[in-house]
Amino acid sequence: MRKFITAMMCFGLIFAAGAQKKQTIRFATWDSEETLDIQQRIVDRFNEKNPDLQVVLEAYGDDFDTKLATGFGAGDAPDVMYMWNYAHYKDGLEPLDSWVSKEPASFKGDFYKGLFDYNSIGSKLLGLPIGYTTHVVYYNKDLFDKAGVPYPKGDWTWDELLATAKKVANPSQKIYGFAFQQEPDPYDFEHYLWNVGVSYLGPEGSFKNGFKDPKVVALLTKMQNAIKEGYAISVEGSGSREMRTGKLAMFINGSWSIPSLKEANVNFGLAKMPSAEKGKKSISVISVSGIAMYNKSKNKDAAWRFMKFWVSPEANIMRLDHELPVLHSVVEKEKLNADPMKAVFYEMLDQSEGWVSTSYKVKDWATVSDTISQSLQQIFNPSILASPAKVLEGLK
Secondary structure, three states: OHHHHHHHHHHHHHHHHHHHOOEEEEEEEOOOHHHHHHHHHHHHHHHHHOOOEEEEEEEOHHHHHHHHHHHHHOOOOOOEEEEOOHHHHHHHEOOOHHHHHOOOHHHHHOEOOHHHHOOEEOOEEOOEEEEEEOOEEEEEHHHHHHHOOOOOOOOOEHHHHHHHHHHHOEHHHOEEOEEEEOOOOHHHHHHHHHOOOOOOOOOOOOOOOOOOOHHHHHHHHHHHHHHHOOOEEEEOOOOHHHHHOOOEOEEEEOHHHHHHHHHOOOOEEEEOOOEOOOOOOOOOOOEEEEEEEEOOOOOHHHHHHHHHHHOOHHHHHHOOOOOOOOEHHHHHHOOHHHOOOOHHHHHHHHHOOOOOOHHHOOOOHHHHHHHHHHHHHHHHOOOOOOOHHHHHHOOO
8 A cells, every 4th residue: 555655646746747847838919809719729729739838828909019019128028929010029039940941841832932021031030921911902893883894804004993993983973983092001002113113212222213213103193193083082091991881993902801891791802903014913012920939938949839830721721711821732722712802812922922011121111111101191192182293302
């Protein structure tokens, strides 16, 4: 009996020692409500599969950047976190190149290649892609049908889009063919410049051969003229609200507008963004979400195991209803390239590979962005509609 008790005590000590070895991984997200529930299910699934680890989900919601910055400042950031603003947090993030290099080639090869550019700063990979959106044209099928205008198909140009907008519009009934934003986001707006072959900054690092390029002036003038002629409108948001009320035929945005349009029972379709010239493929900015590791984490190996699971096909599929998958294998398995609500985003992703936002290339993007924003507001605000040529001429 005494031997049995001694044996059980030894077993208990061994079990306790094993239990003490379980590592805790802190994982911070900006999601909330329904999407947070999905994330918790993915975390629970990982914990089930990895009994030696315990991932704890920290939901920062709207306070994500504030709480994350506080954590970095105090040297107590989460081990793993959602990430988008790599330029701001780069000094606190673990470079992942060496971690990825240890994996089979198929690991990196399954991702859409262009997404890595948006999760890197310079030559350093700082995050793994977990979700993305490109921008596309939303069009109201009912307004097109009422005007007897064919739906947009395949590749088309700005001239064709604006000609279509003019046909669908009925200003007397306050129905407009296309919506421009009064206050465009400079990050998003840059893809219009890419489509005429330039970025905000020229090779010498100034606006001279970039934002001030004559091709950009011509495009902005063409856009503004559509507003002045009354068949396009300048709106405070993306145009989604105006389409939901049945007063707008087309606008451009990422996948974010799909849920609200569906909820409002809008009969809509999606088309590729227009290019500047016939025969050229259009280009879209890519908005990404990634997953990154704190470079001072004491549990880096465990953090990497969790990150790999989070970007795995299994986890991609669990997020399928709320996020565009980033893996070729999942897109093929789920036949997303044939999905009328998702295929176009992948077409634009393939066409946009190699183009990266200026925000990833300059140190003082906040200042550059502010200058661009003020200029675009002068051009697109309906109470101003300043001459694009004069606005851009005044830039230094």
